[in-house]
Amino acid sequence: MIDNSYADSPIPVRRDLREAHERAFDRLSRAGTWWTGVERLAIAAEVRRAPACSLCAKRKEALSPLAVEGEHDGETILPATVIEVVHQVVNDPGRLSHVWFEKVMAGGLSTEHYIETIGVIVTMFSIDSFCRGIGVPPRPLHDDRGGEPTRKRPAGAREGEAWVPWVPEGQAKGPEADLYETPRTGNVLKALSLVPDEVRQLKDLSEAHYLGMAEMMNLEGSPRAIDRCQIELVAGRVSALRECFY
Secondary structure, X not given: OOOOOOOOOOOOOOHHHHHHHHHHHHHHOOOOOOOOHHHHHHHHHHHHHHHHOHHHHHHHXXXXXXXXXXXXXXXXXXXXXXXXXXXXXXXXXXXXXXXXXXXXXXXXXXXXXXXXXXXXXXXXXXXXXXXHHHOOOOOOOOOOOOOOOOOOOOOOOEOOOOOOOEOOHHHOOHHHOOOOOOOOOOHHHHOOOOOHHHHHHHHHHHHHHOOOHHHHOOOOOOOOOOOHHXXXXXXXXXXXXXXXXX
């Protein structure tokens, strides 16, 4: 059995964090909505390999990442378009563009596969960043646990403000009724809603790492050891360092 207990951590790790991470790794090892478990684990492993890519290093130094041609380092079962998405999102997220997105889509990647890929990247990057922050090695991934992708597209998905269709608040009904807990929700969640399970995964991690959606609406209180102003200071600084769009 894989030990992801954080027994090697120099500081105590809250139980809700440990449990959220274990649920995330369990989900990564199972078939998703569009990718198989083997493919999801391959995407997760590529997230960890991407920072060492020599092509990405050259692109970072270039005026435009699209100006540098070549192949990404490493061998994998994943299509080249998926490798491109993983490496660009991990290594140079501040310069993602619609031109780049359209080029990726022209390479044969569906919007549904793209969104699930983004969901896996977010999951891995969140947990691995947490590990770096507390000074422990990345947690081991599980083995593939099988199953077949459901390939179910939410009926409420519509073209919106994002590059891909999403489920607006008013269309989150039936199987998607649990996606949004408040009348208005963040575009970060809606942007993943073409693959609802990726929204659920992000919410699960966010509630442990940051705040739940209902708690975000409460600007006075804080369920953490630091107050809300301190939480937002840290979140804002991290977003700036990561060159977040927002």
